[in-house]
Amino acid sequence: MLIFVISAIDFHMPPICSPIVRPGRPAEASPMVSKQLSNTISSSRMTDLKELSLVSGKAAWMAYLDIYCLDADGALFDAALLSAIAALSHLQIPSIAMNDDGKIVLVSDEDGQKRAQEPVNKEKRKLTLRSIPFSLTCILHKNYILADPTAEEESIMETHVTVVLDTSGQLISLYKPGGPVLAYTSAIQDCAALTRQRVKELNNFLDKANSAMEV
Amino acid sequence: METDRPDGRTPNQLRPLACSCSILHRAHGSASWAQGETKVLAAVYGPKAGTKKNENPEKASIEVIWKPKTGQIGKLEKEYEMILKRTLESICIRTIYPNTTTSVIVQVVHDDGALLPCAINAACTALVDAGIPLKHLAVAICCSVTDSGCIILDPTKEEEEKMKAYINLVFPNTIVSVLPERSSQVGSEPMAHGIMTSVTQGAMSVDDYLHCLDRGRAASARLSEFVRKNIGPKSTWLGRMGFLCR
Numbered sequence: 017m018l019i020f021v022i023s024a025i026d027f028h029m030p031p032i033c034s035p036i037v038r039p040g041r042p043a044e045a046s047p048m049v050s051k052q053l054s055n056t057i058s059s060s061r062m063t064d065l066k067e068l069s070l071v072s073g074k075a076a077w078m079a080y081l082d083i084y085c086l087d088a089d090g091a092l093f094d095a096a097l098l099s100a101i102a103a104l105s106h107l108q109i110p111s112i113a114m115n116d117d118g119k120i121v122l123v124s125d126e127d128g129q130k131r132a133q134e135p136v137n138k139e140k141r142k143l144t145l146r147s148i149p150f151s152l153t154c155i156l157h158k159n160y161i162l163a164d165p166t167a168e169e170e171s172i173m174e175t176h177v178t179v180v181l182d183t184s185g186q187l188i189s190l191y192k193p194g195g196p197v198l199a200y201t202s203a204i205q206d207c208a209a210l211t212r213q214r215v216k217e218l219n220n221f222l223d224k225a226n227s228a229m230e231v
Numbered sequence: 232m233e234t235d236r237p238d239g240r241t242p243n244q245l246r247p248l249a250c251s252c253s254i255l256h257r258a259h260g261s262a263s264w265a266q267g268e269t270k271v272l273a274a275v276y277g278p279k280a281g282t283k284k285n286e287n288p289e290k291a292s293i294e295v296i297w298k299p300k301t302g303q304i305g306k307l308e309k310e311y312e313m314i315l316k317r318t319l320e321s322i323c324i325r326t327i328y329p330n331t332t333t334s335v336i337v338q339v340v341h342d343d344g345a346l347l348p349c350a351i352n353a354a355c356t357a358l359v360d361a362g363i364p365l366k367h368l369a370v371a372i373c374c375s376v377t378d379s380g381c382i383i384l385d386p387t388k389e390e391e392e393k394m395k396a397y398i399n400l401v402f403p404n405t406i407v408s409v410l411p412e413r414s415s416q417v418g419s420e421p422m423a424h425g426i427m428t429s430v431t432q433g434a435m436s437v438d439d440y441l442h443c444l445d446r447g448r449a450a451s452a453r454l455s456e457f458v459r460k461n462i463g464p465k466s467t468w469l470g471r472m473g474f475l476c477r
Contacts, residue, residue: 036285044285047309054306059396059433174321177429186434190398194317198403198425201444208437 024080025054027096034088034167049093052191053083053100056180060149060188063104067144070112077109090166091153093178098150098218105226107143147182150218151189152211154179156197163210175199179211183219237389238267245372245385245450250352250461252360260361264353266385268343273353275361277333290325292332297350300339311347318351318401318428324364333363344388345373347399347430352454359462368404368462369427370454373397374443376435382446396433398440400447403427405455423455424448 027050029043037043057063068077081103083096155162156175170176175195180188187208192199199207240246246267255261258274265271278291286292295316297308319335335357337350348371355369375386375397386394405423426444435443 044313047306048313051306051310055432059431061434174317181437182434185436187431187437187440188434189431190429190440191431192426192429193314194319194321194401194428196321198422198427199429200425201441204426204441204444205437 024078025057025100026050026082027053027092028082028084029088030084030086033085037088045088045092049096052093052178052189053081053096056097056149056151056189057100060147060180060182060186062101062145062148062182063143064146067109079104079107088167090168090170091164094151094153094164097180101145101148101150102222102225104143105145105148105222106229109143147184147186148219148222149180149182149188150211150215151178151180152207152214153177154207154210156195156199156203158197161203161206161210177203177207179207181208181211181215183215185212236383238387242381242383243446243450245453246387248454248457250356250457252356252462258357258361260357260359260363262353262356262360263340264349264356266345266349266352267387268341269346269349270340271346271350271353272338272340273350273357274336274338275333275354275357275363276336277361278328278331278363279333280331282330282332286332288330291323291328291330292325293319293323294332294334295319295354296334296336298336298338300342311350314347314428314430315351315354318369319354319358321427322355322365322367322369322403323358324366327364333361342388344386344391345399347371348373348401351401351428352458356458356462367422368455368458369401370404370451370458371399371401371428372447372450372454373399374447374450376433376439376443380439382439382442384446384450394433396431396435396439398432398443398447399428399430400426400444400451401428402448402451404458405452423451 027046029037029046031037031039068079070076081100083099085092152163153165154177155165155169155173156177157173162169175197177199178189178191182188249265251263253261254263255274258276260275261273263270263272282288282292283294293316295312297304297312299308315337335354337354339346351369351371358365373385375383375391375394377383378395383390386397391397403423403425
């Protein structure tokens with residue numbers, strides 16, 4: 017079950033999003049962001065995979081998560097993670113029934129006869145998200161920390177640190193792939209503090225957006 | 232002890248290390264690095280003339296190719312390649328050979344846990360063997376956190392699967408210098424305490440992460456000593472003797 021969810025996360029960078037990306041060959045950053053996303057979502061355990069089970073050992077839901085980047089201007093992972101979380105929080109699982117042959121059939125409201133089947137999921141429902149992870153990418157340069165860099169800033173300075181915290185304060189990921197500037201303990205703590213602040217802001221923003229969509 | 236490990240090690244104990252240089256003939260530099268059963272072979276070719284597309288020709292560029300033991304290259308291998316490339320770029324002096332490309336080929340011989348740190352150590356040793364100019368070496372270590380909050384160094388594959396979280400950390404090599412101690416300090420901390428690379432898997436608290444940093448730094452000091460012994464005037468002398476014999 018876990019393997020299905022991980023392998024179904026994909027981050028696409030079509031040529032429209034950046035002058036660097038050429039058609040045909042996948043962009044260099046694509047597999048990196050995909051892997052980081054899979055890592056983050058599996059590490060945070062924000063969804064209970066048992067919720068996706070229909071008939072134990074026979075049938076289960078499989079979620080495909082495809083993220084397309086339309087305009088690449090820095091901090092791609094932050095935007096990708098936020099869009100993944102917003103999409104998962106908006107996901108609705110339809111109601112399902114199993115007929116006499118053991119086949120899974122979608123239950124429609126209009127067809128009265130199909131309601132006679134044994135329902136597996138009685139109604140449409142949303143996915144329950146537990147601790148939600150949020151990320152912040154920073155650039156380290158001498159004694160400065162630059163949060164949420166643009167593409168130009170990213171190309172000039174080479175040391176990036178991405179901190180992912182969830183809403184319960186757990187550290188999901190601290191990703192620093194090399195770079196000429198060394199990160200000391202004080203810089204790590206500063207980045208974590210900035211990320212905690214951003215987790216609160218983004219969580220409020222996501223709650224408001226979901227509330228507005230419910231109406 | 233707090234935790235009994237299946238192979239009898241204490242939580243802070245590393246697996247036995249083994250390192251060999253100059254084991255391939257066609258490569259300009261090569262190294263084999265083993266930590267317990269995990270073993271990685273690294274080869275370096277270059278600097279070769281020319282720069283690939285999307286690279287900066289004003290600097291030397293580094294290309295990393297990661298070969299798994301079995302199967303084809305997937306997203307995991309691509310991520311490892313990128314992490315290795317960025318780590319090696321940060322230790323090389325890239326302004327000396329502009330418009331050149333150095334290829335680093337990493338072949339996984341066996342994976343028994345803590346594979347990425349083993350590969351980083353092998354690649355750094357191979358770069359030294361090839362004579363690529365470096366600012367300093369890098370030493371890599373893997374720390375893991377159990378469900379009870381205990382920190383364990385250098386986990387095996389079996390231990391990795393049971394851990395709540397683990398971190399791959401890369402630090403600069405400790406500096407042994409005849410100059411005053413001031414030269415190796417950066418602000419209030421020694422240079423060897425700075426993090427070059429950090430890659431985490433699994434969830435943990437920030438305090439656990441900082442504890443792992445402390446354990447990782449202590450272990451990297453031991454690794455630095457091991458590297459210094461194995462890459463020394465001895466191998467250069469042997470190389471020169473071999474050259475003279477020909």
